[in-house]
Amino acid sequence: MTAFRLGLTGSIGMGKSTTAAMFAAEGLPVWDADAAVHRLYAPGGAAVAPLAAIHPAAQSEGGIDRAALKAWIARDPAALGRIEAIVHPLVAADRHAFLQAVAADIVVLDIPLLFEKGYEAEMDATLLVTAPPALQRARVLARPGMTEAQFSAILARQMPDSEKRGRATHIIETLELDAARAAVRALIGYIRTTLDA
Template identity: 55%
Template sequence: MSRPFILGLTGSIGMGKSTVAAMFEAAGIPVFDADAEVRRLQGPGGTLVPPIEAAFPGSTGPDGVLREKLGALVFGDRDALARLEGIVHPAVGAARQAFLIEHAGEPLVVFDIPLLYEKGGADALDAVAVVSASAEAQRARVLARPGMTPEKFAHILSLQVPDAEKRARADYVIDTGTSMERTEAAVVALVAGLTGTRHAR
């Protein structure tokens, strides 16, 4: 039975992954955004709100999960984080399976997974594309974000697999340190290369 070729899309903070994901969508490729799915599941009426409230009392409200409150409860606490991931990950996995079923006839789909190499899961993909730019461009982009500090940025980087290692492990590298036009051309070329033949398993 044939199924879509599954391309994992990942990249460190500030590398332009969301922009590249949008370019895949613009090229007509279905994209499963793990972060967006988590936000939906944790939003108003989301199915994860009751179990998260049960595990972390006071971490939710009428608008769903209160991200800052929940973040404060799990920050730096490995056991609490593992408990939260035990609630969230199965739900995201189920949503991803439903997405695959919905797009079973497509030649290519993209799984947008921010912490792919950090959390594992690359084995379930057919190939991985890493979005990358220079360390200088990354730093400038991240420090321009509201509320970001050099200390916060350093801490986030310390939790992520280094960009050089991601590039080395990737099947494809999409450079966002160039013009938007050149990045988009690279995405379009990759789509053409991957959809030129149907992949069957």
């Protein structure tokens, strides 16, 4: 059976990881794009050699130093595009391997840049997690080391939440844990009714 692919996304601090964990707790396999990038950047990971080849300072102790990449991105407007040209095909290969190996009726793919990069074309449905801007801001600024300037820079690289709301198949407001958990269960139940039909 081919699994139903539910693409989970949302802007920074909207609750992707928390909501993904709720799907996992309901027994659904979850693939996490950020975790895939961490594996690719770890010592021995497939992105280490090609990134070191274009930017030697990015390599440290056999892996990729994310701080060095960030410093390069801050300095050179072409850097992010060059990094993405290497990293995104490797992430896609990891995602395809997961989808090949998985056995379940529904799988969740947690992809922060799902709409920005057009990955919805590979999904059967999309789920946007969202919250009011003031709550998003309070959550993100509560993180150790996060500054107003960093938050603004990250927001500027992401599609506005209002636009994502217009594109998503489903939306969950992450105001409160119990309500979000109930919405996750309801969505799984709804998707299963469409699979049975």
